[in-house]
Amino acid sequence: xxxxxxxxxxxxxxxxxxxxxxxxxxxxxxxxxxxxxxxxxxxxxxxxxxxxxxxxxxxxxxxxxxxxxxxxxxxxxxxxxxxxxxxxxxxxxxxxxxxxxxxxxxxxxxxxxx
Amino acid sequence: xxxxxxxxxxxxxxxxxxxxxxxxxxxxxxxxxxxxxxxxxxxxxxxxxxxxxxxxxxxxxxxxxxxxxxxxxxxxxxxxxxxxxxxxxxxxxxxxxxxxxxxxxxxxxxxxxx
DNA sequence: CTGGATCCTTTAAGATACTG
DNA sequence: CAGTATCTTAAAGGATCCAG
Numbered sequence: 001x002x003x004x005x006x007x008x009x010x011x012x013x014x015x016x017x018x019x020x021x022x023x024x025x026x027x028x029x030x031x032x033x034x035x036x037x038x039x040x041x042x043x044x045x046x047x048x049x050x051x052x053x054x055x056x057x058x059x060x061x062x063x064x065x066x067x068x069x070x071x072x073x074x075x076x077x078x079x080x081x082x083x084x085x086x087x088x089x090x091x092x093x094x095x096x097x098x099x100x101x102x103x104x105x106x107x108x109x110x111x112x113x114x
Numbered sequence: 115x116x117x118x119x120x121x122x123x124x125x126x127x128x129x130x131x132x133x134x135x136x137x138x139x140x141x142x143x144x145x146x147x148x149x150x151x152x153x154x155x156x157x158x159x160x161x162x163x164x165x166x167x168x169x170x171x172x173x174x175x176x177x178x179x180x181x182x183x184x185x186x187x188x189x190x191x192x193x194x195x196x197x198x199x200x201x202x203x204x205x206x207x208x209x210x211x212x213x214x215x216x217x218x219x220x221x222x223x224x225x226x227x228x
Numbered sequence: 229c230t231g232g233a234t235c236c237t238t239t240a241a242g243a244t245a246c247t248g
Numbered sequence: 249c250a251g252t253a254t255c256t257t258a259a260a261g262g263a264t265c266c267a268g
Contacts, residue, residue, distance in 0.1 A: 011213050162263070
């Protein structure tokens with residue numbers, strides 16, 4: 001039963017993918033639909049083009065986001081979630097509600113010094 | 115409805131907590147029960163005492179693990195999960211099964227070049 | 229045994245200017 | 249508009265030695 005090690009690795013892998021400063025923020029924007037590069041740059045406040053590109057490439061390479069180019073006058077690129085990417089949403093939602101709850105608990109503990 | 119920002123923050127927070135190279139590994143050992151420092155050092159292969167201490171402190175500070183000292187001849191310290199920490203298990207399990215599935219898909223895509 | 233302190237290397241991230 | 253390149257800083261992690 002040492003596929004535990006295996007699972008550990010996958011877990012670490014996906015945590016690494018989702019970790020970092022920007023991934024979640026970017027994904028949360030893409031859950032509302034496709035976005036152009038510039039849109040993302042605007043909406044993911046504080047990110048630099050270099051970081052945005054890097055993160056998008058990361059996500060693209062594991063097929064969580066999709067990149068589509070249009071040969072318009074100034075080139076247009078749209079990013080969107082793949083089917084795989086969409087399956088991530090419930091997970092993220094659950095994690096979110098856990099974190100949310102966790103934060104509340106944590107706060108109430110700190111404020112319990114009355 | 116900009117509690118979205120709030121949720122994003124909690125998500126990032128917990129992802130940061132769980133992220134890094136060792137947290138998950140350590141937690142997965144603690145799910146089997148309390149462990150002494152040395153036991154963890156042995157079981158979490160490759161970790162240095164410095165890292166182990168740091169990670170344990172991180173987890174302790176957010177009340178996910180519990181630290182209990184015993185005034186034995188050479189001092190003994192036992193680490194275990196708190197109630198909060200235990201609530202993390204289902205989340206981790208779900209994440210794990212997702213990652214697992216994701217990895218399989220990903221592999222089959224790569225091998226589909228027949 | 230448990231853990232702190234120090235030094236060093238590697239990786240993540242930020243700023244900014246530049247090209248097709 | 250979309251993306252690169254370069255340079256710099258900050259943070260994570262590793263190695264090792266030391267102390268209660």
